[in-house]
Each structure stands twice: as C-alpha cells, then as structure tokens.
Amino acid sequence: MTDSKKLQSWQYRISGNEKGDIKLHIQGRMDESNAGAMINDLSGLLKERSPSSLTVDLDEVTYLNDFGALVLVELKRIMTSGNGLFRLENIDENIRKILSVLSFDALGKKGSFGRPPTPGSLVRLGEATLRHVSDLKNLISFIGSVCLSLIHVILHPRSLRTEETFSYMQRTGVDALPIVGLISFLLGLIMAFMSAVQLEQFGANIYVASLVSLAMTRELGPIMTCIIVAGRSGSAFAAEIGTMKVSEEVDALFTMGFDPTRFLVVPKIIASVIVVPLLVLFSDVFAIFGGLVVGVGMLDLTIGSYVAQTIKTLTLFDVFLGFLKGAVFALLIAWIGCLRGFQVKGGAESVGQATTSAVVSGIFLIILTNSIFSVILRYWG
Amino acid sequence: MNRKAIIQVKNLVARYGEVTILDNITFDVYEGEIFVILGGSGCGKSTLLKHLIGLIRPYSGRVIIDGDDISHCDDKTFQKILRKIGILYQSGALFGSMTLAENIGLPIEEYTDLPKKAIDTLISMKLKLVDLDGYEGHLPSEISGGMKKRAGLARAMALNPKILFFDEPSAGLDPITAVELDNLINHLNMSFGTTMVIVTHELESIYEVAHRVIMLDKRTRGIIAEGDPKYLREHSQNLFVKHFFNREAEKETFIPKGQ
Numbered sequence: 165m166t167d168s169k170k171l172q173s174w175q176y177r178i179s180g181n182e183k184g185d186i187k188l189h190i191q192g193r194m195d196e197s198n199a200g201a202m203i204n205d206l207s208g209l210l211k212e213r214s215p216s217s218l219t220v221d222l223d224e225v226t227y228l229n230d231f232g233a234l235v236l237v238e239l240k241r242i243m244t245s246g247n248g249l250f251r252l253e254n255i256d257e258n259i260r261k262i263l264s265v266l267s268f269d270a271l272g273k274k275g276s277f278g279r280p281p282t283p284g285s286l287v288r289l290g291e292a293t294l295r296h297v298s299d300l301k302n303l304i305s306f307i308g309s310v311c312l313s314l315i316h317v318i319l320h321p322r323s324l325r326t327e328e329t330f331s332y333m334q335r336t337g338v339d340a341l342p343i344v345g346l347i348s349f350l351l352g353l354i355m356a357f358m359s360a361v362q363l364e365q366f367g368a369n370i371y372v373a374s375l376v377s378l379a380m381t382r383e384l385g386p387i388m389t390c391i392i393v394a395g396r397s398g399s400a401f402a403a404e405i406g407t408m409k410v411s412e413e414v415d416a417l418f419t420m421g422f423d424p425t426r427f428l429v430v431p432k433i434i435a436s437v438i439v440v441p442l443l444v445l446f447s448d449v450f451a452i453f454g455g456l457v458v459g460v461g462m463l464d465l466t467i468g469s470y471v472a473q474t475i476k477t478l479t480l481f482d483v484f485l486g487f488l489k490g491a492v493f494a495l496l497i498a499w500i501g502c503l504r505g506f507q508v509k510g511g512a513e514s515v516g517q518a519t520t521s522a523v524v525s526g527i528f529l530i531i532l533t534n535s536i537f538s539v540i541l542r543y544w545g
Numbered sequence: 546m547n548r549k550a551i552i553q554v555k556n557l558v559a560r561y562g563e564v565t566i567l568d569n570i571t572f573d574v575y576e577g578e579i580f581v582i583l584g585g586s587g588c589g590k591s592t593l594l595k596h597l598i599g600l601i602r603p604y605s606g607r608v609i610i611d612g613d614d615i616s617h618c619d620d621k622t623f624q625k626i627l628r629k630i631g632i633l634y635q636s637g638a639l640f641g642s643m644t645l646a647e648n649i650g651l652p653i654e655e656y657t658d659l660p661k662k663a664i665d666t667l668i669s670m671k672l673k674l675v676d677l678d679g680y681e682g683h684l685p686s687e688i689s690g691g692m693k694k695r696a697g698l699a700r701a702m703a704l705n706p707k708i709l710f711f712d713e714p715s716a717g718l719d720p721i722t723a724v725e726l727d728n729l730i731n732h733l734n735m736s737f738g739t740t741m742v743i744v745t746h747e748l749e750s751i752y753e754v755a756h757r758v759i760m761l762d763k764r765t766r767g768i769i770a771e772g773d774p775k776y777l778r779e780h781s782q783n784l785f786v787k788h789f790f791n792r793e794a795e796k797e798t799f800i801p802k803g804q
Binding site: 195196199200201203204229230231233234237238241261262265266267271510511512513 | 641642657658659660662663666667669670671673674685686704705732736737
C-alpha cells in the first residue's frame with residue numbers, strides 16, 4: 165500500500181508490508197516553516213496505523229536543521245513509547261553532522277521539564293519566618309543608619325547635597341500641589357454635601373463649616389495628602405534606589421567612599437519633611453474652600469459667616485497638629501520608600517515589588533501612626 | 546560576484562539631531578558569511594547596528610534585508626523582516642523572571658504551532674547547541690556572564706533566523722570564555738550557514754571569526770577599510786587602519802597628523 169500527500173515545501177510517501185512495518189520517504193525541506201505541520205500529519209498517521217516499526221528514508225531530504233531534527237525526535241518518541249522500532253536510512257553527510265551536533269540519539273528520552281518543584285509547606289514557613297526576621301533586622305539597622313546620617317548632616321550642614329534636596333522638594337511638594345489641591349477641594353465639597361443633609365434638619369447649617377474645617381485640619385488633610393505623597397514620591401524613591409541597586413550604582417557609591425544612606429536617603433527625607441507639612445496646609449485651605457462653595461451655593465450661608473465660623477472652630481493647636489502629622493508621615497514615607505529601594509535584589513521584577521511595597525507599607529504606616537496620635541491625644545491632649 | 550547580498554546598505558546617513566554620526570555609508574553583506582563591523586569607540590558602530598535591525602530609521606539612505614527595505618516599510622513587512630533576524634545583545638538581555646527554558650521557549654511558542662512536548666525538546670536542542678544542556682530550569686541570575694550570552698544566543702537562534710546580529714559578543718568575558726564564544730559562532734555558521742553580523746573591537750576575536758570586515762572612522766564618519774582582516778593588517782595603506790590592526794595606538798602619535 166502506498167499513499168502520498170503534498171504540502172508546500174515537502175511531501176512524503178509511505179510504503180509498508182502486512183507485518184505492520186512502515187517505510188516513510190520524506191522529500192524536500194525539513195525546517196521551521198513546516199515542522200509543526202509535519203509533526204501533526206505524521207503523528208496522526210502513526211496513531212492511525214500504529215505500525216510495529218518505522219523506517220524514515222532521508223534520501224530525498226534537501227535541507228534539515230534543528231526543527232527538522234525535532235520532527236524525527238517526535239517520530240522516534242511516538243514509536244518507542246509504543247514499543248515500536250525506529251530507524252533512519254540514507255542519511256547524507258550534512259544531515260549526519262547536524263544530527264550529531266544535536267546529539268540526536270540522546271534526545272527525546274527526557275520528559276518535559278519545568279521550574280524546580282516547590283518545597284513543602286514547612287520549608288516555606290521556615291523560609292518566610294527567616295525572611296521576615298532578616299527584614300526586621302534590616303529595618304532596624306536602616307533606622308540606625310538614617311539617624312546617624314541625619315546627625316552627621318546636622319553637625320556638618322555643608323555635607324548636605326542642597327541642590328538634590330531642592331530638586332526633591334520641587335518633585336515631592338510643588339509638583340504634587342495641583343493634585344493635592346484638587347482632591348482636597350473635592351473632599352471638602354463632598355463632606356459639606358453629606359453633612360448638610362443631616363445638619364439642615366436641625367437648622368444647623370453653619371456647623372458645616374466647623375465640621376469640614378476641623379475634620380480636614382486634624383485628620384483627613386494630613387492623611388489624604390500623605391497618601392498621595394506615598395503614591396507619588398514614596399514609590400518614586402523606591403524605584404530610583406532600586407534601579408540604582410540593580411545597575412550597581414549603589415555599590416559604586418559605596419566603593420567611592422560615600423555613605424549611600426547619606427548620599428541618597430538624607431536629601432529625600434529632609435526634602436519630604438520640609439514640603440509635606442506645607443502641602444497639608446494647602447490641602448486644608450482647599451478643603452475649606454470646597455466646603456465654602458457648598459455652604460454659600462446651597463445652604464444660603466454668606467462667605468463672611470462661613471469664614472467666621474471656621475476661624476471660631478479652629479485653634480492654632482489643630483493647625484499645628486496637622487502640620488506635625490504631615491512631618492511625621494513624610495518622614496515615614498521617605499524612610500520606607502528608601503528602605504524598600506535598598507532591599508531590591510536581582511532585576512526588574514524586584515524593582516516592581518519594591519515600588520508596590522513602598523506604597524502599601526507607606527499607607528499602612530500613615531494610618532497606624534495616625535491611630536497612635538489619636539490615642540495619645542485622647543488621654544493626653 | 547555570484548554570492549547573494551542578504552543585507553544591502555545604500556548611502557546610509559545617520560543623525561542624532563544636528564550631529565551626523567554616519568555619512569553616506571554603502572556596503573553589502575553576503576549570505577552565509579561572518580561579517581564584522583569594527584572601529585574605535587564613538588565611531589558609530591552601535592548606531593549602524595541599530596539601523597540594521599530597524600531600531601532607528603535612517604535620516605536618509607536605505608537598508609535592505611533579504612530583499613525588503615527595513616528603512617521604509619509598513620508594519621507588516623517590518624514584522625516579516627524581524628522574523629528573519631536574531632540579535633544577541635551585549636548583556637544577553639534575558640528576561641530575569643523567566644527560566645532559561647522559558648526565555649528560549651517564548652518566541653517558539655509565539656511563532657510556531659509545535660506541540661508543547663516538541664517545544665521542550667527543541668529548547669533542549671537549542672541549549673545543547675550553546676553547550677548549556679541541563680540548565681533549562683535555571684534563572685538568568687543564577688548563571689555566569691558567559692553563560693548568559695550563550696543563553697541569549699540560544700534565544701536569538703530560537704527560530705533559526707537567516708541573519709544573527711551580535712553586539713560586542715566578547716565584551717566583559719575572560720579570554721577563554723571569549724574564545725569559546727568565537728568557536729561557537731564559527732561552529733553555528735558552519736553547521737547552519739547562518740549569516741552573522743558582529744559589532745566588536747576585539748582584535749583576537751576578529752581574526753578568529755571574520756570572513757570580511759568593514760572599519761568605521763570617527764573623523765570621516767564613513768568606511769575607511771573593507772576586506773579580509775589579515776590582509777588589511779599587512780597591506781592597508783591607511784595609517785589608522787594599520788595602527789588599529791597592529792595595536793600600535795600607544796606607540797606612536799598618529800592623531801591627527803598621520804592622516
């Protein structure tokens with residue numbers, strides 16, 4: 165029995181006998197352009213006929229490369245897995261050379277491979293514990309190193325990289341002003357709206373001003389501003405230092421005798437601690453303005469009465485508290501951003517993780533510290 | 546000449562803004578040869594390579610790869626050309642989050658219809674070709690610089706491109722590893738007849754692999770020598786070329802009076 169099939173660049177012919185031995189004559193090229201089709205066609209054919217032996221005649225093959233060899237490997241694998249025999253015939257010198265380069269005889273015996281197997285859950289638990297302990301150690305030593313660097317800069321103010329610091333002040337503060345302003349304005353607007361619905365029932369419209377100004381100045385102003393700063397600048401610090409770590413720039417600094425903490429971290433921390441409280445003040449003002457728009461536009465308050473009520477409500481302590489919170493949060497954001505940057509190991513993926521972690525840890529620290537502030541003020545303030 | 550030119554560069558001018566890097570460059574690369582582009586630092590070697598692989602479109606002139614003009618073509622043709630070329634970047638440019646097998650398997654899975662098992666076998670073959678069999682499950686961060694280059698080469702060859710480009714293949718390798726890489730280049734060229742275009746300034750490697758070289762010059766912004774490197778070393782009339790091939794820069798004052 166014989167049959168043949170024609171495709172674009174290759175064709176095959178089959179001859180066989182009653183015992184189930186098949187001889188396959190392949191003609192034409194065996195390369196990447198037709199390897200997939202060949203494997204499909206021929207493996208289908210072998211499955212259909214399930215011969216006891218297969219001889220592949222390569223006499224009329226004009227060209228064969230590793231993709232062609234792959235076809236032969238696949239045929240061999242199918243045959244040997246069914247305990248059939250596989251043989252090559254009429255291999256010319258060139259093809260023989262390529263097959264030997266690829267060590268054809270050894271191929272196809274190995275199974276599929278993947279990543280190394282994941283270790284057991286106990287091992288992973290242990291590894292995670294060790295990782296967290298070393299993370300904690302890192303964290304503490306980083307606090308120490310930042311403190312030392314800050315003390316050094318305070319004692320030797322000239323060692324501060326002023327130009328860098330100003331540039332970070334611009335990026336963290338000035339550039340963030342529009343978005344902080346917009347969000348605070350809208351927040352003030354929303355708060356005024358929501359509280360107005362309730363307060364209107366008691367004819368206490370004027371207290372909208374008190375609510376908006378007090379809530380924003382003491383709590384929401386610093387929190388919202390610092391969450392924005394964590395998203396904008398904390399992530400940027402982590403990515404910047406992380407990329408420097410990957411490209412060995414941090415090592416270069418170290419070997420040149422610079423203290424990487426003093427060189428990279430201190431300007432960022434000082435810049436943030438200076439500008440973020442100012443951003444908080446702006447945020448307060450924009451939010452009060454947002455409340456004012458609702459108060460004057462919808463609640464029939466006059467600008468004068470709204471402003472007077474706001475001034476009456478706020479004490480200097482409230483403003484100062486917001487200012488202080490801003491400074492503390494800024495310190496935490498810059499610190500955790502830089503720390504995550506320094507923890508980068510390896511490549512691009514690690515930088516991504518550090519950036520994410522900088523924002524998430526930053527926001528967590530902001531909320532945590534704010535709770536601590538609340539507790540302290542409740543009992544002490 | 547009977548040989549078919551697989552890359553034709555015609556009157557190529559490359560500019561960054563107002564600065565001309567390459568001025569009116571014309572040369573051919575023939576099918577199956579190992580062609581080396583060399584020259585001192587800053588002479589535009591890398592710029593030329595970026596033009597050849599289509600990363601930069603020329604200011605004027607044409608770059609024709611296997612019959613298609615890469616400098617003025619639509620996206621479809623460009624994709625077609627990209628399938629014919631493979632590039633080994635200086636650092637290997639392996640994807641750090643993937644194992645070697647996944648790195649090499651990426652283009653194979655994307656562009657062929659092979660079954661998964663066959664792809665795994667093919668990956669083993671490719672790694673065997675660059676003498677990295679057994680490293681399928683390793684991450685790039687777990688292997689040495691020389692191995693990264695070989696793995697990068699295996700990925701560049703994944704789809705058996707007609708032309709392989711090398712950007713400074715021996716940069717950052719120790720002499721023995723560099724020689725091994727040269728041998729590998731020769732071996733692959735002989736086994737598969739792949740055309741290879743190498744950008745380098747490593748002399749030892751040039752004598753080892755190059756069938757033909759062109760040499761670029763910073764001052765003229767053009768080609769100052771073309772031909773067999775050993776012949777150029779002995780017979781070039783150009784003093785700069787002679788000095789370059791004989792490593793004599795530090796022995797004489799050749800700048801710029803010699804020209």
